[in-house]
Amino acid sequence: MTPTAIRVNNIGKEYRLGQLMNTYRTLRESITERVRKNRQSTEKDNTMPNSIWALRNVSFDVNQGQVLGVVGRNGAGKSTLLKILSRVTEPTEGSAEIHGRVGSLLEVGTGFHPELTGRENIFLNGAILGMRKTEIESKFDEIVDFAEVEQFIDTPVKRYSSGMYLRLAFAVAAHLEPEILIVDEVLAVGDAEFQRKCLGKMSDVAKQGRTVMFVSHNMSAILRLTEETLVIDRGQLLLRAPTQEAVDFYLSRGLTQEGQRQWLVDEIPAKSAPFKPISIRLLDKKGNVIDTVRSTEESFIEFEYSLVKAVKGLRVGIYLITARGEFVFTSFDTDDEDTFIALSQREAGNYISRVKIPANLLNRGRFVPGVNASSFSIRTYFHDEQALAFNVDASGAPGTHWPEPRMGPIRPALKWEIKKLDHAN
Amino acid sequence: MVSGKPKITLPMQNTLDTRVTLIKPSFGWAALNLRDLWIYRELILFMTWRDLKVRYKQTLLGASWAVLQPFLTMVVFSIFFGNLAKVPSDGVPYPIFSYTALIPWTLFSKALHDASHSLVSNRHMITKIYFPRMILPLASVLAGVVDFLIAFIVLIAMMIFYGIAPTSNIWTLPLFLILALVTAIGVGLWLSALNVLYRDINYVLPFLTQFWMFLTPIAYPSSMVPQQFQMMYALNPMTGVVEGFRWALLGSGQAPGVQTLISSLVALLLLVTGLVYFRRTERQFADMV
Numbered sequence: 001m002t003p004t005a006i007r008v009n010n011i012g013k014e015y016r017l018g019q020l021m022n023t024y025r026t027l028r029e030s031i032t033e034r035v036r037k038n039r040q041s042t043e044k045d046n047t048m049p050n051s052i053w054a055l056r057n058v059s060f061d062v063n064q065g066q067v068l069g070v071v072g073r074n075g076a077g078k079s080t081l082l083k084i085l086s087r088v089t090e091p092t093e094g095s096a097e098i099h100g101r102v103g104s105l106l107e108v109g110t111g112f113h114p115e116l117t118g119r120e121n122i123f124l125n126g127a128i129l130g131m132r133k134t135e136i137e138s139k140f141d142e143i144v145d146f147a148e149v150e151q152f153i154d155t156p157v158k159r160y161s162s163g164m165y166l167r168l169a170f171a172v173a174a175h176l177e178p179e180i181l182i183v184d185e186v187l188a189v190g191d192a193e194f195q196r197k198c199l200g201k202m203s204d205v206a207k208q209g210r211t212v213m214f215v216s217h218n219m220s221a222i223l224r225l226t227e228e229t230l231v232i233d234r235g236q237l238l239l240r241a242p243t244q245e246a247v248d249f250y251l252s253r254g255l256t257q258e259g260q261r262q263w264l265v266d267e268i269p270a271k272s273a274p275f276k277p278i279s280i281r282l283l284d285k286k287g288n289v290i291d292t293v294r295s296t297e298e299s300f301i302e303f304e305y306s307l308v309k310a311v312k313g314l315r316v317g318i319y320l321i322t323a324r325g326e327f328v329f330t331s332f333d334t335d336d337e338d339t340f341i342a343l344s345q346r347e348a349g350n351y352i353s354r355v356k357i358p359a360n361l362l363n364r365g366r367f368v369p370g371v372n373a374s375s376f377s378i379r380t381y382f383h384d385e386q387a388l389a390f391n392v393d394a395s396g397a398p399g400t401h402w403p404e405p406r407m408g409p410i411r412p413a414l415k416w417e418i419k420k421l422d423h424a425n
Numbered sequence: 426m427v428s429g430k431p432k433i434t435l436p437m438q439n440t441l442d443t444r445v446t447l448i449k450p451s452f453g454w455a456a457l458n459l460r461d462l463w464i465y466r467e468l469i470l471f472m473t474w475r476d477l478k479v480r481y482k483q484t485l486l487g488a489s490w491a492v493l494q495p496f497l498t499m500v501v502f503s504i505f506f507g508n509l510a511k512v513p514s515d516g517v518p519y520p521i522f523s524y525t526a527l528i529p530w531t532l533f534s535k536a537l538h539d540a541s542h543s544l545v546s547n548r549h550m551i552t553k554i555y556f557p558r559m560i561l562p563l564a565s566v567l568a569g570v571v572d573f574l575i576a577f578i579v580l581i582a583m584m585i586f587y588g589i590a591p592t593s594n595i596w597t598l599p600l601f602l603i604l605a606l607v608t609a610i611g612v613g614l615w616l617s618a619l620n621v622l623y624r625d626i627n628y629v630l631p632f633l634t635q636f637w638m639f640l641t642p643i644a645y646p647s648s649m650v651p652q653q654f655q656m657m658y659a660l661n662p663m664t665g666v667v668e669g670f671r672w673a674l675l676g677s678g679q680a681p682g683v684q685t686l687i688s689s690l691v692a693l694l695l696l697v698t699g700l701v702y703f704r705r706t707e708r709q710f711a712d713m714v
Binding site: 086087089090095107111113115120123127187271 | 434445446447448449450451465467468471472478479482483545549550551552553554555556708711712
């Protein structure tokens with residue numbers, strides 16, 4: 001029997017709402033609160049719950065050498081779970097046992113200081129991640145090599161491009177050699193090349209027999225790297241299953257809502273401001289909310305959001321992903337260059353960005369639109385890879401008179417010509 | 426693969442039983458867990474080094490600030506207290522009398538300031554990764570020691586200038602430095618932890634340091650304090666530090682005695698309560714900071 005690396009026993013984490021809203025108490029508040037509590041100790045005020053459970057009754061084991069994925073919507077409790085396991089925060093109840101040295105990567109570049117050079121930051125960041133000085137020294141060349149920053153190693157990192165910065169930050173973390181590696185959505189940043197490189201490094205780590213827990217919204221990364229996956233929703237562990245099964249479950253059992261979806265306050269990260277997602281809907285051409293699209297008819301995806309203040313260079317878009325995690329397409333509302341120039345700044349206010357999905361495009365199956373609001377090369381405001389889910393019904397589509405499944409996520413109506421040649425040879 | 430570099434092999438079996446971390450809610454008086462601090466001892470040095478590296482970046486005068494702060498204060502004190510108010514200085518020239526006190530005091534007050542902000546200004550680290558949080562205030566206090574040493578060189582120059590030879594008690598100086606550090610760490614732990622929960626500390630701190638400075642015999646000799654208050658006066662550990670510095674270096678003032686003992690006990694009390702309070706509140710830091 002393989003020994004256990006992580007054993008989680010009925011873990012729960014309660015947050016006071018004040019903590020979530022990111023306020024801190026002042027001394028006066030704390031004193032008056034205490035006085036009030038004493039006075040009201042007999043009365044009950046149940047008008048509003050002043051705490052929520054970000055995680056509750058979660059139990060599972062991870063064997064040594066296992067690579068375990070964790071999926072769930074924003075605010076489902078995934079990050080809280082990882083924070084507890086990496087000892088950043090304490091659970092409110094329950095317990096967990098960790099057998100071995102833990103390296104946690106909840107963010108790349110934690111502790112990087114902009115004024116320090118690349119070389120200095122490698123040592124500092126390595127020490128923060130729990131590496132010994134000798135260990136960092138022995139891996140120094142490898143790290144610099146992986147990050148491709150040899151020339152700039154003695155330049156302060158504040159002069160680095162964002163790509164170089166990320167590469168260096170990830171390189172340090174990737175050369176950490178803990179027995180257990182805990183990774184949060186760190187791959188959501190960076191360009192495609194960087195992501196590919198990181199995923200490659202992650203699968204190397206997994207192959208070396210280390211235990212990995214990996215949270216991601218990127219279903220294809222989860223499918224590629226993990227054997228088993230936990231599905232977490234509203235602080236509960238819903239399912240633990242082989243990854244393909246867990247991903248299917250997650251994408252198809254309504255964990256991503258069907259037809260329409262409103263973002264709850266606790267699902268919107270504070271850092272998305274000034275962008276605030278409101279809702280997303282799938283509509284037919286008469287404007288009714290639907291959860292199944294007929295392949296032969298056009299449909300619309302409507303994304304409603306508000307801007308608290310004006311944003312320059314904003315683009316709001318969707319990408320469509322299949323239930324297997326393959327990307328079908330990506331499209332932004334300012335893909336048309338003239339529109340982009342005309343809308344170089346979007347004023348504060350409420351907006352709807354609506355896109356038409358043409359008829360005869362998608363094949364039968366289940367699709368998940370994600371949304372993204374960003375200013376190119378400046379920052380990503382908001383990002384939700386599973387904003388919604390819908391089915392496509394292909395009846396009446398080209399070729400459906402043969403009752404057989406067709407391969408591929410799209411099923412376009414293509415023009416064929418058939419010509420009879422006069423001479424058979 | 427048969428040959429080649431030895432691949433990373435993990436000592437899995439033997440770490441299994443030895444390195445078990447138990448994560449559970451802690452209640453009441455948490456254990457001090459100084460073992461973790463020992464495991465992360467290199468990080469203390471790295472953070473100290475970072476604080477030093479970063480401190481004088483983009484300043485014109487750089488590390489001269491370490492000297493200028495106590496030195497200019499000494500000049501002001503010498504003009505107003507020494508020359509105009511004619512405050513006695515135990516028979517030592519007033520400038521050197523006050524500067525000898527100002528260098529441990531500057532170490533102390535800067536340590537309080539840096540330590541009390543250390544957790545809040547590193548909140549991005551606290552919410553993303555585990556390490557013993559105590560490292561942050563400790564590193565801020567230690568980084569001040571380097572400034573202290575730089576300022577001390579100027580003191581040596583001044584002693585040569587005034588022709589004052591250090592006493593044979595100079596070997597006790599490190600002990601008084603340790604007393605100052607213990608006090609600074611104790612109070613720094615209190616303030617840094619309190620600052621996470623109550624940002625009032627930002628407003629309290631300037632007053633606290635100012636009052637504390639007047640309660641410490643920096644601009645005046647402790648002999649000016651009436652006899653019946655001397656014991657109470659010694660409750661301030663910095664009194665013991667300043668008196669000790671003058672005694673060991675200049676041979677002025679009182680030799681260490683009951684008052685120094687009282688100062689040391691209070692410093693120790695501050696350290697122990699600071700450690701305990703810090704540990705008790707530490708578990709909320711990531712959620713509150």
